[in-house]
Amino acid sequence: MQKDDIAMKCLRCSKQHKVLDMVMDVSGRGMVCRQCAGLAPKPGAKLVRAENAPMERERYTCAECNFKFSSSKGKQATCGYCGSPRVVPERQNSAGNILKEASMKRYEI
Secondary structure (H helix, E strand, C coil), X not given: CXXXXXXXXXXXXXXXXXXXXXXXXXXXXXXXECCCCCCCCCXXXXXXXXXXXXXXEEEEEECCCCCEEEEECXXXXXXXXXXXXXXXXXXXXXXXXXXXHHCCHHXXX
């Protein structure tokens, strides 16, 4: 028996779908079909990235919960912890970094 032949019942629509057309439900209780999850119906599409082109990432800080994370440059970033869209790019010369650096012992007078 191959993976293509195995069918599962969708948690939301209760229809039988191939295993390759199923994804984990957001609640984590079971599997749902790609249509119920709001994903494209074709799972065979693969993302291809040029080998020599490094993926540029940018560091962000969430304005709501102060969670720090990185995301692809140019992509609409949302906080991975609380889901807030209010994120700000992390700067090397932010006030927090300046205060942290100023409090180091090497600057004592």
